Amino acid sequence: MKKRVMMLMSSVLAAGTLLAACGEENNESTPINDGGNNANEAADNSADENTGNNEAAGEGEAFTAQMVTDIGGVDDRSFNESAWAGLTLFGEDYPNAEVGYVQSSDASDYAPNLNRIAREGTDISFAIGFLMEDDIKTVAAQNEDQNFAIVDTVVTDDNGDLIPNIANITFAEHEGSFLVGAVAAMQSETDHIGFIGGVEGELIKKFESGFKAGAKFVNPDIEIATQYAQNFNDASKGQQIGNAMYGNGADIIFHAAGATGNGLITDAIERAQDGENVWVIGVDQDQALTQGDWDDGNVILTSMVKRVDEAVYQVAESTMNGEYPGGEVLEFTLEDAGVGIAESRENVSEEALTAVEEYTDMIINGEIVVPKTDEEYEEFEGSL
């Protein structure tokens, strides 16, 4: 028996060595998170225009920017993917900068992953998503000389003060929502539209207020149904609410409800298949690319996008240039192209698109101040 085991073990060992040998030859393969750039490449490029950027990296050492994904992973077709696209582009534009990501497969990975990239001396570490709020706070306190940034939330210490080595990236969701609200009001045939929120709170209120303001701005008489699912992950609830809203005569519904919104899209597709003329306005990313397809088209009219890629790119860039916005709350607005209306807009009328451009300018110029809260919305509505 022992012999047999020995044989087996030695064959395992032999196979291991063999494979190892193959491995050596394969050494040339590029790791995925290298961003396609390394020192050699930068050296080769030294003759061309890229050299101008190298100085910015400082002291001849490569600038490094890395991100930790939340449990969605880097290919989640949402936040994480968008953030990584931004970092990748940053790596392409500045070949001397190294970019990378670390995926979290579980919420308990957040802290070690953030710690890991900070310990490597990463010049700026991004935490993608508010789920990492507590972890980044701890890790930032343990690595005081490292720079961090978090997307979609504002991290404060126990006294409510901002933390000097965390940059807080937020978005002016109300401004983007204003534009899709205007589109909805112009496209609605029943003059009745709807809004479905995830969990009621400061963040989702920004979507709601902006959307309603945009719609009322176009058509003060439009009817707007509003409901919260009190859940970001309940597709059946979303379907139920969507069904009720469409049933009551709304023909365009905007959702800011994460996966709950998928139920709304399901309901819209069913209705579209029955020949009804209903639409959904997507949120966060260009949802027409990922959802809403049916035999005869797509139920996503357009989407209100948050350009996490832009935000990550810009923060990485300013950090590289020595202007790390630590301890600040950065709001990415229409003006910074941080929010806006998605590329998929073939179902939106020309007229509405022209209006969107016009309103964009008006918001940027400050002619329209988009409300963020219920009170501001009431004031806004009164002023119309």
Add this chain to the structure above:
Amino acid sequence: MIGNVLKSKLFGITIPLIAIGFGFLAGAVIMLLSGHNPITGYVALFQGVFGEIYYFGETLQRMTPLIFSGLAVAFALRTGLLNIGVEGQLIVGWFASVFVGIVVEAPMIIHLPLAMAAGAIAGALWGFVPGLLKAKFEVHEVIVTIMMNYIALHIVNHFIRNNLLASGQRTDFINSSASLSSEYLAALTDFSRLHWGFLIAIISCVIMWFILWKTTKGFELRAVGFNKNASSYAGMNVNFNIILSMSVSGAFAGVGGAMLGLGTYQYANILPAFTSYGFDGIAVALLGGSTSIGIFLAAFLFGGLKEGANNMQAAAGVAPELVEIIIALIIFFVASSYLVRWIYTKLQFKKEGK
């Protein structure tokens, strides 16, 4: 005779070792196929566990709940029950311990044991129900425990969402008097989240060994596991033992949840999906051969693999999912050990026949 016992023991250790070897080998093949160097990959994995004291501390932290879920599965398995409900028992244990940790105000010497007991009781209750249904109505425990997982997940989420939500998706932090976290252990491991629960896990391994092998009750439980009818004939109360086994198993899982709530996280959060600690516990118990030492080692292996996976992607660019594949393959090979054993005995038989 003694030689035979030794032989079978040796065989018991060999199978998991071979399975682990094959698991890693298959992982190497996958790395090669996906264009990575397996040596760089495994070196990064190894460094991700032993490279820095911080990583090592995180590994120990990560294996703590795995030990408990492994013990839970193994305990039921010894009584011939397959407890797939460890996941749910762990979730209710997590929630109950955090609830007591937040709501109760007491000195640590009362508060901490109380919070852990709450976790154990909640878990035990979650194990008691399938045990009862099995004993009284012969409802298969696998089905009931799977269902109980969903009930646990959604009930806990409901209470957190509607009663205890503090910020975003989580409850408040527990009072420090109920916390297992240790500045000493954290300082020792360079700010890792290693907490006293690790020691409690080791003690629990001893407790399980003691209950099963050194007490009359443990003998009964194992007897029921070997043969229900014979045990019944020998005058043991089979139904009672089934309920007891499921409850104790659930209690182990519940304490595992308390490790997460009182140690690692210090809060409970709305879970978007299962934590998978419970399911990994099945793997841990299987690889560990349902023995205390085996479970400890298997939990270390899986905890290390999961911790090292993060470094593997950071340092070698290997997707962390690879580790999941390796774990799955190890389990696959352990499970096929029955086949190996069967073939082996057949061969042995033939030899002796000659």
